[in-house]
Amino acid sequence: xxxxxxxxxSFPKPCCVTESVLRTVRYxxxxxxxxxxxxxxxxxxxxxxxxxxLGEMFSCEADGVVFTDNCTTALNTAxxxxxKKGDRxxxxxxxxxxxxxxxxxxxxxxxxxxxxxxxxxxxxxxxVRNFKEMTDNNTKVIVCTFxxxxxxxxxxxxxxxxxxxxxxxxxxVDGAQAxxxxxxxxxxxxxxxxxxxxxxxxxxxxxxxxxxLSGRVMPExxxxxxxxxxxxxxNQPASAPxxxxxxxxxxxxxxxxxxxxxxxxxxxxxKAVHQKETALxxxxxxxxxxIKGVKLYxxxxxxxxxxxxxxxxxxxxxxxxxxYLDKNGIAVxxxxxxxxxxxxxxxxxxxGCVRVTPGxxxxxxxxxxxxxxxxxxxxxxxx
Amino acid sequence: MTYTYIKFESQTQGEKARSLxxxxxxxxxLRRNPNPDRKQGCNFALFVDGNIWKAYxxxxxxxxxxxxxxxxxxxx
Numbered sequence: 001x002x003x004x005x006x007x008x009x010s011f012p013k014p015c016c017v018t019e020s021v022l023r024t025v026r027y028x029x030x031x032x033x034x035x036x037x038x039x040x041x042x043x044x045x046x047x048x049x050x051x052x053x054l055g056e057m058f059s060c061e062a063d064g065v066v067f068t069d070n071c072t073t074a075l076n077t078a079x080x081x082x083x084k085k086g087d088r089x090x091x092x093x094x095x096x097x098x099x100x101x102x103x104x105x106x107x108x109x110x111x112x113x114x115x116x117x118x119x120x121x122x123x124x125x126x127x128v129r130n131f132k133e134m135t136d137n138n139t140k141v142i143v144c145t146f147x148x149x150x151x152x153x154x155x156x157x158x159x160x161x162x163x164x165x166x167x168x169x170x171x172x173v174d175g176a177q178a179x180x181x182x183x184x185x186x187x188x189x190x191x192x193x194x195x196x197x198x199x200x201x202x203x204x205x206x207x208x209x210x211x212x213l214s215g216r217v218m219p220e221x222x223x224x225x226x227x228x229x230x231x232x233x234x235n236q237p238a239s240a241p242x243x244x245x246x247x248x249x250x251x252x253x254x255x256x257x258x259x260x261x262x263x264x265x266x267x268x269x270x271k272a273v274h275q276k277e278t279a280l281x282x283x284x285x286x287x288x289x290x291i292k293g294v295k296l297y298x299x300x301x302x303x304x305x306x307x308x309x310x311x312x313x314x315x316x317x318x319x320x321x322x323x324y325l326d327k328n329g330i331a332v333x334x335x336x337x338x339x340x341x342x343x344x345x346x347x348x349x350x351x352g353c354v355r356v357t358p359g360x361x362x363x364x365x366x367x368x369x370x371x372x373x374x375x376x377x378x379x380x381x382x383x
Numbered sequence: 384m385t386y387t388y389i390k391f392e393s394q395t396q397g398e399k400a401r402s403l404x405x406x407x408x409x410x411x412x413l414r415r416n417p418n419p420d421r422k423q424g425c426n427f428a429l430f431v432d433g434n435i436w437k438a439y440x441x442x443x444x445x446x447x448x449x450x451x452x453x454x455x456x457x458x459x
Contacts, residue, residue: 033393033395036415040415041414041415044394044395048394048402062395062398062399062402063395063399227393228394231424231425232424233424237393239448
């Protein structure tokens with residue numbers, strides 16, 4: 001199997017991640033931050049070291065790192081936790097449902113109103129201008145993706161962040177496609193809350209994610225329960241991360257995530273990951289662009305691009321192409337990528353599109369194989 | 384035996400303090416507090432190799448929230 005769906009979840013995982021998860025399941029019997037026995041203390045140490053690694057990677061305090069099940073849970077907590085009755089929220093025209101649906105729910109409950117701001121994938125200054133023009137005195141929150149999960153478009157996060165700080169607007173960023181592939185500095189970019197998955201670019205196992213808090217904003221927690229602290233108090237603790245982490249944490253997952261982040265460091269950091277994946281995407285783009293009938297959607301600023309390429313072939317639905325490639329041992333993501341808004345706004349609502357997201361374990365040969373089968377489809381053979 | 388330690392409400396804060404002390408070349412280890420405040424419930428104790436007051440100062444200046452220094456005499 002040639003796996004080219006790393007935008008959904010990275011695969012394969014580095015060996016150190018697998019070993020770490022297995023070792024934790026086999027030998028670590030402790031619930032982190034809870035018991036007093038050595039296993040439990042050791043488990044808590046592993047969790048804290050992972051907070052430190054994430055804090056260093058994204059420029060926030062270790063105790064601002066809140067572990068979640070995935071990026072969606074983090075976004076739900078961030079969005080529902082900061083929005084107050086009567087707030088107006090701005091989001092982008094490229095959002096995933098993990099941003100859009102919590103906003104829509106809050107709107108239906110009569111809590112907020114929200115507007116989508118048009119992103120020009122080829123002109124950052126126009127995108128920033130659009131955000132500025134749509135902002136009014138009642139705009140309290142801007143929530144947007146760092147990079148589109150469909151087209152790879154990278155938003156001008158630093159400029160939007162600067163604007164948010166000037167206007168005292170809470171800035172929430174969905175880092176689902178960016179964490180591990182881009183250097184994200186929460187301080188420099190004025191990001192108040194960064195939501196990330198652990199299982200994509202950070203190479204952790206499924207079931208891991210985090211909400212990273214700058215400390216400027218403390219969302220309301222969505223769940224209450226045991227945290228291992230202030231046990232005799234009926235009230236939820238007020239400080240992070242305990243406030244948001246009721247119940248037993250996913251220790252094997254967090255241990256695996258720790259190894260995944262360490263692996264990225266050994267590989268050369270996010271820049272090295274980005275370089276490798278982008279080189280493969282550029283090669284794919286070059287090769288596909290000369291095949292008659294292939295329509296590419298390189299909706300990205302050429303200076304900063306995310307290692308994602310989407311395309312369609314002829315009038316085939318993207319799912320037909322995806323199924324054919326799967327039959328030939330190639331895993332890509334077809335369809336609508338849980339991002340109906342992005343497809344509706346950028347002309348791919350009719351057939352969806354085929355999304356290719358290589359990882360660092362892919363080779364040029366993998367890309368050539370994909371191009372070979374795309375060429376066959378375009379020539380009308382074997383479908 | 385009598386122990387003196389710095390008290391923290393959560394393991395996260397205790398580990399944060401431990402990490403800061405390590406950067407200042409002070410060894411320490413974290414345990415569950417054997418003598419918790421019965422009204423507040425569970426918390427954690429940081430045992431320091433060396434001058435505990437110096438460690439406490441570093442932690443306080445470092446902005447880490449602790450519940451102060453406490454002494455406990457072992458009963459069992």
